[in-house]
Each structure stands twice: as C-alpha cells, then as structure tokens.
Amino acid sequence: MSTITRIETFLVPPRWLFVRIETSDGVVGWGEPVVEGRAETVRTAVEQLSELLIGRDPMRIEDHWQVMTKGSFYRGGAILSSAVAGLDQALWDIQGKALGVPVHVLLGGPVRDRVRVYGWIGGDEPDEVADAVAARMEQGLTAVKMNASGRLAKLAPLRELDGIVSRVASAREVLGDTGDVGVDFHGRVTLPDARRLFPELEPLRPLFVEEPIVPENSHLLRALVDSTSIPIATGERLYSRQEFLPVLESGVAIIQPDLSHAGGISEVRRIAAMAEAFDVLLAPHCPLGPIALAASLQIAFAAPNHVIQEHSIGIHYNDDGEVLDYVTDTSVFDFGTGSIERLTAPGLGIEVDEKAVRDASLRGHAWRGPVWRHADGSFAEW
Structure with a gap:
C-alpha cells in the first residue's frame, strides 16, 4: 500500500x-x-x-x-x-x-469541453477602465471584473456614487452588448449605499455585483436581492456548506466559493451540488496561483451549474510573481477564445515547475493586506 x-x-x-x-x-x-x-x-x-x-x-x-x-x-x-x-x-x-x-473524471466526468473565464481590470479611473477593458478584449476575453470603488465612506457623497456608475458605464461602452462586466463591491459598500447604487447600475446590465455587503452581514442579502434585477454574487469569504446555506436561501444568483479557502475540491463539489437545489450558479473565486486555478477548473468541468471562472493571469497587482511562472506548460491556461479548454492531463491537469517553486521560495514573501482609514481616522473596509 x-x-x-x-x-x-x-x-x-x-x-x-x-x-x-x-x-x-x-x-x-x-x-x-x-x-x-x-x-x-x-x-x-x-x-x-x-x-x-x-x-x-x-x-x-x-x-x-x-x-x-x-x-x-x-x-x-x-x-x-x-x-x-x-x-x-x-x-x-x-x-x-x-x-x-484528470480529477474531473473522478468527479463523474466532464459536462463541458471548455470553461468561460473572466479577467481583472483595475477600476479606479474612467479612462483607465476603458483602456484596460480594451486590452483584455484584445487578449480574447469576453468578460471582465472591476472594483466598484476604492475606499468608500459609510454613507458616500453623491460624487463618489456617480463615479462608480461612470466607471461601469465606461466598461460597458467598450464591451458593447456582447461582453460582460462583473462589479466587485468587495464589502466596501454599506447597505444603504448599495440600495442607492443598484437602480443606477441596472441599465448597464452588469453580469453580477459581487460581495455587496461584508459576509458577516449575509443575513441582509435578502433585502438586496429583492431590491434589484442585478444578479448578486458572493461567497469568497465563506468556508463550508453550513455557511453557504443561509446565503443560498437568501436568493443570490451566483456563489463564489474559493477552492483554496472553502475546504478544497471535496467541499466545493458539495457546495456546488447544494446550490443546484436553489437554482444558483457557481463561479469560484480565484485571484490566486496556478494550482488553485487548476483545482477550480477541475470543478468547472464537472459541475453542471458552473457559469464562469475567475483567473489572475495578468492581474494588475501581481508585480512580483505570475501564475504562468510556476507551470512548465503555460498553454493549458490559454484563454484566447475567452475560454480555457478542458484539461486532460492526470490529476489537476498541470505540471508544476518544481525548480521554479523552490527557487522562488528562497525569496519568499511577507505580503500583507493594506489597512485603510476614512477621513475621520476610523477603519475602512479594504
């Protein structure tokens, strides 16, 4: 044995x-x-x-x-x-x-041959948004995701709310009616501001609004779901079926468990199956490295309710390392058609470049998330 x-x-x-x-x-x-x-x-x-x-x-x-x-x-x-x-x-x-x-064969076999993916853009300035969307479309992507805002006051002035709408409008103008944009609120928006923003965003038809409120306030999601036609997505900071159940009951459209946070392949496949009973779609969170992406894709090929996959290839904040740095065959992650083709190699479907990993680990990292504060000195959500 x-x-x-x-x-x-x-x-x-x-x-x-x-x-x-x-x-x-x-x-x-x-x-x-x-x-x-x-x-x-x-x-x-x-x-x-x-x-x-x-x-x-x-x-x-x-x-x-x-x-x-x-x-x-x-x-x-x-x-x-x-x-x-x-x-x-x-x-x-x-x-x-x-x-x-491949792992997806062990999960029951593939239900699709390719998986639609989206890439990140920044989202801070209207001109930058338009250029970033255009660059992603030139790469072949048909969908992008952007931050709604940076630091946002608890009850934001109208110019800040108008700025969010303006930036999403810039993305929509470039995408036309064939591309999609997801808008990540990142838990930075309070419930009253979310209610003010949704009617302004509805005409721009975002693919989804992500994490409109912080996960510890998930009991408030029903009020948001009932207030808008925009699909609500959430789940990157939930870690088990038990935590997802009340969120599914709230009526969200898309759940986003993270394969590196929510118990791995074993738990996310169960979360995905539970979501089917609520007619909720699956779009795993993955702003991480190649192994997390490969694991996410294995679920994507086997889960009937999977709809789109996040990836961090070329993401705006990876200045000191890149997904493709740690795999020997980068072609497995090609997304020139807006999708990634089904991985066919055994296991997770990638070959990790062990030498590159060991060499990079000698440098290591001590990355920390920033701590933001409002103008009055109080803590602000990042």
Whole structure:
C-alpha cells in the first residue's frame, strides 16, 4: 500500500503558499493552501495537519477530509479551512495521477469541453477602465471584473456614487452588448449605499455585483436581492456548506466559493451540488496561483451549474510573481477564445515547475493586506 511520506510547503511570490505531498510510490501532488496576508499562519496549520496524514494511504481522500476538519474540538474558520483546502487539492492530484485520469473524471466526468473565464481590470479611473477593458478584449476575453470603488465612506457623497456608475458605464461602452462586466463591491459598500447604487447600475446590465455587503452581514442579502434585477454574487469569504446555506436561501444568483479557502475540491463539489437545489450558479473565486486555478477548473468541468471562472493571469497587482511562472506548460491556461479548454492531463491537469517553486521560495514573501482609514481616522473596509 502506498503511503504519504513527505509534506512540504513553499512561500512563493507574489503572496501565495504551495504544498507538495509525496508518496512512497514517488507520486507527487500539489495544492495551494493560503489566506492572503496570513500565509505563514496557514503554513503552521498545514504542518500541524500533516501529522494526521504522514504514513497514511493517500487514496482515502474523504476520510482524511473528515479527520482534518472534525478531528479537533474547535473547527472551521479561514485558516483551518484553507489549510485543509490545499492538502485536499494535493490528495486529489495524487489520486488522479495514480489512476492516470484528470480529477474531473473522478468527479463523474466532464459536462463541458471548455470553461468561460473572466479577467481583472483595475477600476479606479474612467479612462483607465476603458483602456484596460480594451486590452483584455484584445487578449480574447469576453468578460471582465472591476472594483466598484476604492475606499468608500459609510454613507458616500453623491460624487463618489456617480463615479462608480461612470466607471461601469465606461466598461460597458467598450464591451458593447456582447461582453460582460462583473462589479466587485468587495464589502466596501454599506447597505444603504448599495440600495442607492443598484437602480443606477441596472441599465448597464452588469453580469453580477459581487460581495455587496461584508459576509458577516449575509443575513441582509435578502433585502438586496429583492431590491434589484442585478444578479448578486458572493461567497469568497465563506468556508463550508453550513455557511453557504443561509446565503443560498437568501436568493443570490451566483456563489463564489474559493477552492483554496472553502475546504478544497471535496467541499466545493458539495457546495456546488447544494446550490443546484436553489437554482444558483457557481463561479469560484480565484485571484490566486496556478494550482488553485487548476483545482477550480477541475470543478468547472464537472459541475453542471458552473457559469464562469475567475483567473489572475495578468492581474494588475501581481508585480512580483505570475501564475504562468510556476507551470512548465503555460498553454493549458490559454484563454484566447475567452475560454480555457478542458484539461486532460492526470490529476489537476498541470505540471508544476518544481525548480521554479523552490527557487522562488528562497525569496519568499511577507505580503500583507493594506489597512485603510476614512477621513475621520476610523477603519475602512479594504
């Protein structure tokens, strides 16, 4: 029987954490367990969870998931769920490689041959928005996502709200009626301002508005859903089926679990299946690295309710590292048609450039999210 013999973690730029699991048969699986800005903390959690895996059969993925998530009296949360997520990805990678098939085959087989993707643009200035959208369209993308705003007052002056509408209008003008724009509120907008903004945004027909309120206020989503025709998307900061259930019951249109946060492939496939019962679509959150993207795509090829996939290739804030830096064959992520074709290689479908990972880990990173403040000195949502 094959056993897990070695588990290593790598802090790599720009802000990611990778995990490598090796078996006694020499099969290697990769995962991406990270909370952006808390990578070192997750690394410690991975090291502790590794005690439950070393010497065990790597093929017993579900049993490992149950033990890792429930084997301690205190459960859940971003750190533990993300540590489990990366280890879970690596175990699925191992199983696929051991059996010679992509992970989506293990999940029941593909339901589509390609997955529509969207790319990020900045969203700070109208002129910059138009140029950024045009550049993404030249790359072949048919959909983009943009920040609604930067720091936003709790009850924003009209000029700030008008600026949001103006920037989305700039994107729509370039996209015409064939492209789509998602607008990420990032939890920076309060409930009263969201209600003021939605009627102004409705004529611009965004593909969705993402995270209109912070996740801890998810009990308020029903009021927003009932107030607008714009599809509401949320979920990047939710980590389990139990946390998604009231959000699904609120009537949102799209859920966005993150494969590196919400328990990995094992849990996200269950979240996706639960969402089907509410006629809710799946668009996994993924502003991360190549392993998280590959794991997301494996779900995308197998989940009937998947609608579009985020990626961070060429994202505006990755100055010190890029998705394509860590894979040997970058063509697997080509999106020149606006979609990524079905991955066919075993496991997660990518070959990680181990030398590049090890070299980059020597530089490491200590990335932290910024702390924003309002003009009066009080804390502001980033």
